[in-house]
Amino acid sequence: MDADETGLRARLVAVGVDLVLREGQSAVSLREIARRAGVSHGAPRRYFPTHVDLLSAIAREGFADLTARVEKTMRDVDPDPRTRLTALARTYLDFAAAHRGMFELMFRHDLLDSGRLRLRETSLPLFAVLADLVAQLRRPTDAPAPVLAGALWANLHGIAQLWAWGSLPLATGATDDDALVRAALDAHLGPTPA
Amino acid sequence: MDADETGLRARLVAVGVDLVLREGQSAVSLREIARRAGVSHGAPRRYFPTHVDLLSAIAREGFADLTARVEKTMRDVDPDPRTRLTALARTYLDFAAAHRGMFELMFRHDLLDSGRLRLRETSLPLFAVLADLVAQLRRPTDAPAPVLAGALWANLHGIAQLWAWGSLPLATGATDDDALVRAALDAHLGPTPA
């Protein structure tokens, strides 16, 4: 049992997560969530004084979900770092594609209060996994590990963004993002061994 | 003279551009633009039937501005392709940082109608400049030129996004994005010659 499934606070977040997954970020209004939770439009205010607070809680759930997926991938895939990193990249991009609304919300800094909920810090464990793998694969002539990891993350994130935007396939002629992922990994970490 | 500076249509777009630059994407409401243009709230509807249409026109202006800046950079910088590409990257990121609201709007596919205004196609000339430089610098073992260019663009774009989000400096410890830009270029095109 999830702590308190009956608690309104948890129910509001759950409804919000469901809503953002199903209908996208713009559908997540306070009143709509209240409606679907079966309470009056003023009820959420007790737990989330402002819209930003509720959205931040929902985004937090998204980061938790993504982190869980990455951890599961790390558990399932074999220990070769390059293989693991490739799997991580795929997990990241699959998440962005499958839960586009949530992914968008998670990085809409204008809608979120990353300070209060330690939202940014929530993504650090995720970055740590990436940084660890990158450190193992880093060649002596590469940039320092954190920078290299940051550049690679930015690359993955950019692929996700631009792919969603629709211009990338148009420009590159690619029909899926796999080629871009391979290109990114090869670029940052050297060509795939054999 | 810009076609018709007095035309309401152009004035609305100009006010919108000014507004998004000054106060960010969320400030750009139909009614606020109408107010600042000195017309009634219903007036924009004649030229922009829906909010999306007006926002798309504003974003289009943003792409035009970015393209102009890149072209100016290409005119000013010396012909070495690597130098030019570095300058292009800096121009892109500077634009994103200096005009954050506009940059955000330009890639908010949920707010724009990229179809009607050929918005996506508007970014193609920009991509062509990038692709051309990349083609000159591509090593035989690299990915095909369009893919390589796409990956590099994604990298730049991701840096801009994540930097704006605030997590990148936190994770990498970098204090500016220069290291990331260098890392990205080195990764995709090989280390800087000497």
Next chain:
DNA sequence: GCCTGAAGTAGACAGTGTCTACGCCTGCCT
């Protein structure tokens, strides 16, 4: 038995995008 305080309700307010009916004024046609 009362009373305090938490929890949710309900109404108001300003703001938004969209729709519709209405004036105005210009330029054209007979």
Next chain:
DNA sequence: AGGCAGGCGTAGACACTGTCTACTTCAGGC
């Protein structure tokens, strides 16, 4: 010259949003 049609902008309405505030309701402790 007179009238008329159409483009342009106004003004009011509607449903919706987030936020604020006053109110009910109800359980637990003194």
